[in-house]
Amino acid sequence: MAKLNGNAGEEFTVLLAHHDISSQQDVWYLDSGESNHMCGKKEFFAELKDGPYGSVSLGDSSKLPVEGKGKIKIIQKDGRKEYISDTYYIPGMKSNILSIGQLLQKGYIIHMEDMFLTLRNARRKLIARVQMSKNRMFPLKLNTKIGSCNISVMEDESWKWHLRFGHLHFNGLKLLSSGGMVRGLPQIEATRQVCEGCVLGKQARLSFPVGDTWRAKAPLQMVHTDICGPLDPMSYGGNRYFITFIDDFSRKT
Structure with a gap:
């Protein structure tokens, strides 16, 4: 049993279970006793906004700080992408938690029957079907899209201005900065990291076949x-x- 202490002093009940596969960082536990999604791996986040957002008080009276909040990208077996949004980043947390209440609030559909939990999105697309474990938990192994590169993008000022100017190339940003053409634009440093949005924007689909159908x-x-x-x-x-x-x-x- 634990409590999540918010900035305003509000407390939320949190259940943190220790189990035989808690060391598997890509395993998430669906829990109706949680008020928020929680993750202890920073590299799982596609986007992360620094906190603080309070702390989690554990049953042994120790506390873990909530140092950020963001969203995590997951890849389903058919290649479709889903995002776990409004997820707390709690360093040192061994178990990743999915809040059933938060999923329901986002429009997800949850059905439990015959020792299985079925999770569908708001469009009724099947996300997961999870069998209950021996300790009455619902462990869900997700294909988490590692987002450490995107985290550095969000924190780097040069990347922020790259996004603000509609993915303008860095040489163009350096020209604006050195010429003093934009008020408030800092000194821009070029980066070797690849912008996923720029790569996708430069790709083209195959043209429609020529001829009568x-x-x-x-x-x-x-x-x-x-x-x-x-x-x-x-x-x-x-x-x-x-x-x-x-x-x-x-x-x-």
Whole structure:
């Protein structure tokens, strides 16, 4: 049992469990007793804002400071990216914690049945299905995208100005700085780190194939269908989904 002491003196109940695989830093524990996500590995954060944000009081009366708050990028098996936002950075914390209450507040859907916990995002996409362990915990091993490079980006003044000027190259920033053309712009130092946004922005998709595509020769020979939803807010009749059927020959819907 522990307490999270905020800046305003508010206390939140925190349960910190010690278990047989607590040394695995990429394992997260889903817990309904936590008020916030917590992580002890700084390199897991894609973005991190320095604190302080209070401290965590452990059962042995010792305290661990909450030194930052940010978001962690995870990569799912199908390659999709998700972010664990508003996560506290607590150096020295051995167990990474996912707050079930915080996930519900963010719109995630959690279902527990037959010794399994199922986690879906707000679009009802399956994120994880976790089996309960022998000590009645729900350990979830995440493919955490190490974000140490991004942390240095956020802390480096040169990188901050690179982002503020819409990813302007560093030679251009140095020219603005040395010429005194921007009030408040500090001396800019070039860096060898690669900006992920710049790399993606310079990439191009393959062009559409040249030539006619196949078209239907008679009605109902080919029908295009699509489903849309869930819609928020729902319709007047209480519906959240609709489906369309388009005949390729007549283009009638």
